[in-house]
Amino acid sequence: MTARTYGTSPLGEFLASRRAQLTPAALGLPDYGDQRRVPGLRREEVAQLAGVSVAYYTRLERGVSLNASPQVLDALAGALGLDEAERRHLHGLSSDGRQRTRRRRRPAEQVTAAMRQLMDAFGDAPAILLGRRSDVLAWNPSGHALFAGHLDPDSPKRAGERPNTAKLVFLDAHTRELYGTDWPRKARDVVGKLRAAVGEDPDDPGLASLIGELSMGSPQFAALWGEHRVRAWDLAEYRMCHPLVGAMDVLQHSLPVPRAAGVRLVVVTAAPGSDAQAALRLLSHATSPGTLGHPMSAIPTDPADRGV
Numbered sequence: 653m654t655a656r657t658y659g660t661s662p663l664g665e666f667l668a669s670r671r672a673q674l675t676p677a678a679l680g681l682p683d684y685g686d687q688r689r690v691p692g693l694r695r696e697e698v699a700q701l702a703g704v705s706v707a708y709y710t711r712l713e714r715g716v717s718l719n720a721s722p723q724v725l726d727a728l729a730g731a732l733g734l735d736e737a738e739r740r741h742l743h744g745l746s747s748d749g750r751q752r753t754r755r756r757r758r759p760a761e762q763v764t765a766a767m768r769q770l771m772d773a774f775g776d777a778p779a780i781l782l783g784r785r786s787d788v789l790a791w792n793p794s795g796h797a798l799f800a801g802h803l804d805p806d807s808p809k810r811a812g813e814r815p816n817t818a819k820l821v822f823l824d825a826h827t828r829e830l831y832g833t834d835w836p837r838k839a840r841d842v843v844g845k846l847r848a849a850v851g852e853d854p855d856d857p858g859l860a861s862l863i864g865e866l867s868m869g870s871p872q873f874a875a876l877w878g879e880h881r882v883r884a885w886d887l888a889e890y891r892m893c894h895p896l897v898g899a900m901d902v903l904q905h906s907l908p909v910p911r912a913a914g915v916r917l918v919v920v921t922a923a924p925g926s927d928a929q930a931a932l933r934l935l936s937h938a939t940s941p942g943t944l945g946h947p948m949s950a951i952p953t954d955p956a957d958r959g960v
Contacts, residue, residue: 661715662854663745668713669880670732671698701731720746737848737884744851758853758913760811763790767909767917774919776936780817782906784849784914785858786842787814793939794932798894798920802826818842818862822870832893843876844883849914851882885916897935900928 672692699709704724711717720728725746729739761783771779771792778798780791788800788808796805800815807813820827821835821842831838850859866873885906893899902922909915922928 661745662851663720663742664713664715666742666745666880667698667709667728667732669878670734670738671695671713673879674732698728698731702727704728735884737844738882741848741851741882745854758784761787761789761912761915763808764912767912767915770909770917776933778920778932778935780918781808781909782817782916782918783814784853785816785856785862786818786846786849787816789814789915794936795918795920797896797935797939798892798932799830800827801896816862818846818866822866822873830892830894831890832899834890834892838888838890839872840876840881841883841888843873843879844881845885847877847880847882848884852914894931894935896938897931900931901926902928902932 674692676693676697695710695713696706699706702709702724704727708717709728712720722743725743726739729742734742763781767781768790771781771790774792776792776794778792778795780795780799781789783789790808791799791805793805796803799817800820803815804813807815821831821839828835846859846863850856850863853859863877867877885908887906888904889901890904891899891901900922902920905919905921907917907919909917920932922932
């Protein structure tokens, strides 16, 4: 007799991956050492912690059952130690969650006058508008100079040529150097945000194409994608090593844009009075109308003159 072959589902894959990444000791469960035949928790242990039957949990993980009540999903989230972003992702992966959030096909992403006003309100601070697939819809001059000064500043205006920040992080040498030693953390954040996007819109062919391209082009992406980690779009701190103004410890704020589902405005700031703030101001000066097109000429060669 051959073993039964079970299907898979995004919900089941997520549950199995998170179960494998937990240690029994972290949850106060007995660890039988070499007697454990699976990494992480057993299905029986997750079911016990969540208060559901082992058979029911097994059906969920194997893709035999695709539905779970919000109460059961919350119990599973608690058992697996999920944070708020991961909890929302879990709910979105259930069939019931998909039915609740199903929408008509979304229109092509366009930059409206209101979006430009919002971006302009942040003045000279580096800012970029990102679509739901991490495509750059627009950037201000300092945002372009900070994130992708080596690219055509007008590329976001051409829908078929828009830069994609996920591709830049994994496939672009300039961006890898820009994040330096913080690149691994930035890479995990990018993958986690794409995971969240897929959970919200699992049938988006553009997302599927993007993930396929990244998986084929980057072994690091493929490995991280298999971990099923989810990240929230909110706030992150990185050390960026810009070729013009040097190293900067900055905050990247991600703000949802009103009436534009999935579109976010990323704004970069630094601590008041810090060297990083001085570097950002210098970069902004280098991209002002009077020096735009010749940014190198606007950067003092003496570090003492830079104020960094």
